Amino acid sequence: MKAKHIIIILLVGTGLFTSSCKDYLSVEHFFDDRQSEERIFNSRDYTEQWLANCYSQLLDYNLEIGHKNYTVSNYADDMFYNEGGNGADYRRFKFGEYDQGWYNQSWTQSYAGIRQASIMINTISEGGTFTDHEVAQYKAEARFIRAYLYWLLLRKYGPVPLMPEKGVDYDQTYDNLSFPRNTYDEVADFISSEMVLAAKDLPLKRDNRNIARPTRGAALATRAKALLFAASPLANGNAEMAGFTDDQGRVLISQQYSEEKWAKAAAAAKDVIELNLYKLYTADRRIKGTESYPATIIPPHHPEYSNKNFPEGWANIDPFESYRSLFNGDLYASENTEMIFTRGENQTDQEHGVIALTRHQMPQTAGGWNSHGLTLKQCDAYDMNDGRPFNRAEILQKYGSNMFVQSNEVDQFKPLKANVWKEFALREPRFYASVAFSGALWTMSSATKNVGENTNKQIFYYRGEREGRVNGDRWLPTGIGMMKYVNPKDNADNDGKIYPKVEITIRYADILLMYAEALNELSGSYNIPSWDGAMTYIISRDVNEMSKAISPVRIRAGVPNYETTVYANQASLRNSIKHERQIELLAENQRYYDLRRWKDAPVEDAKQIYGYNTLITAKGNPALFYSPVRVPLLQTAFSQKMYFWPIHWDELRKNNRLTQAPGWPSFD
Template sequence: MKKKQIIIGLFLAGVMTSLGSCRKYLSVEHYFDDRQSEERIFNSKDYTEQWLANAYNALLNNNLEMGNTGNNITNYSDDMYFNESGGGNGDRYRRFKFGEYDHTWLQSWSQSYGGIRQASVMINRMAEGGTFTEKEVAGYKAQARFVRAYLYWLLLRKYGPVPIMPDKGVNYDDSYDNLSYPRNTYDEVAGYIADEMALAAKDLPLKRDNRNIARPTRGAALATRAKALLFAASPLANGNTEMADFTDDKGNVLISQQYQEAKWAKAAAACKDVIDLGTYKLYTAVFKTRGTTDYPATIPPPYHAGYSEKNFPDGWADIDPFESYRSLFNGELYASENPEMIFTRGDNQISSEGGVMALARLQMPKTGGGYNSHGLTLKQCDAYSMNDGRPFDRQEIRNKYGANMFVQSGEVDNFKPLQVNVWKEFANREPRFYASVAFSGALWTMSSAVNNLPTVTNQQIFYYRGEFNGYINGDTWLPTGIGIMKFVNPKDNNSGNGGKIFPKVDLAIRYADILLMYAEALNELGGSYNIPSWDGGTTHAISRNIDEMKKAIGQVRVRAGVPNHEMSVYSNKEALRTAIKRERQVELMGENQRYYDLRRWKDAPVDEAEQIYGFNTFMTKDQADLFYTPIRVPLLQTTFSRKMYFWPIEWDELKKNKRLTQAPGWPSFD
């Protein structure tokens, strides 16, 4: 194995350890009062780096893209869930699903605006001459501009239209009236993010070295720009008359009431800007004829005349689809080795209790020292297709195998990678299924324990009642009987027997997302548009181009070992829209996309209010066939109301800003 184990989030974490006694000295308010101190700060490289690190720090904690419920509740929608017996975080999760938002999560508002203020000071106070060259100043300002715009992007996703603060900051000696700012419109915020990211992109490099990998690149700025424009084009913000009552303090409507197709064209052009950089491609692992328990030999997809004899991206003959997908998330790669990564916060080591490492630990079974708390809904499990690309059909499989639904010892070779006694509904599924779903009876290798300790390594984990990782009264268990394998390295082991959880890279934005966004935006078009590129250097001819959509989606599907869609799908806008939504659900599972996708599509009232199903986890091993009966899981039921499209603003924040209005449906405390 080519194991990568370095701390690559140095910039986000390392310089913060040097603040210590400087933290008070670096207080933002202090510098508004003392212009001379600002000049001193930005004439010192060390202090400048520390100032910028404080701005970057606003991207952590409550602003992480992927993490557990303590930091990032939006990573859980109708696909993933968190359970902790006896209350605790599990109870907080259940309250959130019914619209009760914890104070800790709502701190993302003040955290983001604190970072915005920090970045604004740097943008407006730093000047060339003395310590820094003109190019260096431009580079620092571009990073600060990126952070500021990215924080607005995070605010837009949660809170919708938010106030855009003055670029030069505010005078805290001013009157209360002059320190109050209203919400800008959704389009204004999205446009501001897009414009700021285009400005930042001009002075950001195409690539970073490994030491600076967590700093933004040109591609990171342009990708965030594309995401903001895509959200502005989506149904939630584009002609949404349901939000006519979302207004500012003067009664101005904040959500566009007239649909504009041209917004989709702008979003598509922004995605094309990222593609045309030529910097990114989907990561692929090579085809393996021989393997180990940790890294098994490649299981080729069923033969397909269009793909089985061609190399990637035209086919899968030379790649291992399972390993190509799994390695993106489990710490197998340096961030600098991953051509698909566009933006990362690094390894998140300073937030290991809430970041990607925490996901792995909370997903892992108790056998390997995990918490056995994160699982998948049956809806998500069923979303993965068969290995030939056909939709999963439970009844078809049960009709096929009848009374022989468990893999027998003599059948294992015919049902790889399943082990003996595994339910055959889990057989012959697409490679992303096996990289993501910890079905009952899946093999957890957990091989970093000393000498592969047989009691905690290479274990089949079943979720039957009474099993160590199944339902046992008063202990953690998975109410759907379905776990999560994504983000877990085959060597991860937290049992205390010499094993360890390997560092994971936070993939905040990756190229597969951009490709699917590009196809989605193109699919919504009826007309043709000429859209200038981000720097005005060229013009994109944008229309519903089937060849472009096939190329974008095809790369994602072929890398996953499943055929591209038929022409009948691409020729039908509604059919392709449905297919793209399913592709995003599967490809981006657990990456903090589903929650926001359902809202921007306005699908949340249906998808997040549906009953949650799982397997019958109260069945014992002796009743194994009954375990796989789909049942409603009362513990995980949820609801959706209109107010849950946007997060509320807390009373303390409303009290500070008399012009700030509350999101529809939430108490305004008037």
């Protein structure tokens, strides 16, 4: 039974459908109205506004990449933030000291979107206003949104209630309006089946005006991610979660390990690959350059890769620029061959999305807030430019008392400038696109005021420097900054500007690494049908298939593929893939959830956080700055309850069948 009237939030105009590609999902203006379902879905304007409101639930607390107030899960053992009481807020997060107001909006926001989408799926065809093709398109988009919101809930809260397909009849009794959690596998399977239905009617590509709407690839990629999580150790035969039950005592996390889940996840990733729509983005090799866009730094000679073009080698590409420009706004969404799904240039203010994240990374010299940085663990994770692991002791022994780059050594250690510590020399290109080490060059070239003073500056983090240790929040307790998402032109001061950024929600490199990870976990062979049943994949631990997936990601980054001995050993390759994801997907809201699904968080997310000695000034003995020290301000812990987020007490009061996640206080 449908309610006669429903409260809706209608978006002024039809901005999602008629705005420029720069606006994408702009949903800033709202008004309240009461409309009957029949009237809404007999009007094209109201229908589009209704769908736009469904899309709006993918923003704010459901953004993938944004400011810590909205995407705090972007911080694990790799990144930190210092604002919020000089580290006090970070401590609460890292110790699981969540109160009832702690980031719970994603739950209510997601279920609001699920309800909106369900009403549209079940009602739009009744009005007769739209053609069958249009109805199919609207339903596919609404179905995608609904399933994607369930995916976000599953990843954060674990097993959640699947609401009735046709919505809720609010005339029913309180008890009949209460719903228990479904099992983890039931939620993952629902997401999988719904994304298959959506994929059948979603287009393969979108034009610029509709770039933030889902495609077939976006649906299949989300399906692959949900199935990968269901196959991972947290949800696949996890005896530690035997106490996670619904109100009837049903265990919600599978207690029996199933290798076939890995095969299904691999097949789902292969479905995306077989679309033949996506490829890793690469920038052409640059012979000449500027400070903002330097000439290509060619990786060390390698007999297999140096003389071949991408994807077999790096002879024709710039590995540094290929990676950097994915994130810093130099690419329009339509130019990014790697992007599978985006919410678009959707949050260009200082409070929400990628722009906010960028400004918190930027130094105060550029009008930034200098409060987001990297742990020493993440800094050290980047390999050398020949693919060998970073080794601090080896570097200290190699350079001895000559650890700072001298003026006459600058050409030898590009892109380092004079007076930079040589631990940062000869690292892989992704290091220089991501890590704001002490002495890194910030070009900030959009400044038009006092250009000589406010552009092309080395930023040091010694105490006494403007960006060094101070009283307050605007300094980096590890002495290591971050510049992924920062454009070389970005300058929020000096009459400059921060350039718009596109939130990359899902990208092809992630799918390739997921595919290899899932294949690596197999010991048998499985016949798995493709998403549409058109073919059957033979899925097994195929070394060639895994290498084909991983090698382009490595080669695009300017580092060699793994040796055959790594591929031959399941444990070695597992560790290598984890390391690759840590580097390649930094600050893309992956690491936090990866550590949990792998069940690595109790070790990795609880290790002491180290950085450099920020008490040291540039005068005297600056080498002491680079002595690794424990950072008391940024300490962390992990307990079992932190695998999943708690449900707010208000939700537990409303739904008497809803059980709390293990370890968190219940309303009862």
